[in-house]
Amino acid sequence: MAADEIEWVCAVCGQPVADEHGYITVNRAMALQAERENQRWDEEHQQSVTIEELSAGTKLIDWKVLHAECDPKVGDDEEESYTIAIADVRTYRSLLFRSLDLVGKTWLKATDWTSFLKRSV
C-alpha cells in the first residue's frame, strides 16, 4: 500500500475494505430530518446557550465505512443513502476532492463528517 493511501476499515466486521467491495455511507433522509430539527432547535434557543446545551441540542447522523456485504440496510430504499465508493476515496487527495463536493450539501452539518474524518485518517 502506498504511503498516501487510506486503509478503510468496515464498521461491522473490522476488516479492511478493498476498492470494489465497499463504500462510505450516511443516511441522507435522517440527515435531512436532523438538519430541520437542529434548525428548529437553534431558532428556539436564540439566547446564549452553553456548549453542553448546544451539543445536546444538535443531532448528528453517523457516517460509516461498510463492506457492501456487511451493510445491514441491503434491500432498503437506496435513495435514502448517500454513498461514496471506497475506490473514489482511496488516497488523501481523492478524499479531499470528494469532501469538497460534500461541502455544498446543506445536510452535511447534521452529520458527523468532521469527526468521522478525524478518526479515519
Ligand SMILES: [Zn+2]
Ligand atoms: Zn465488513
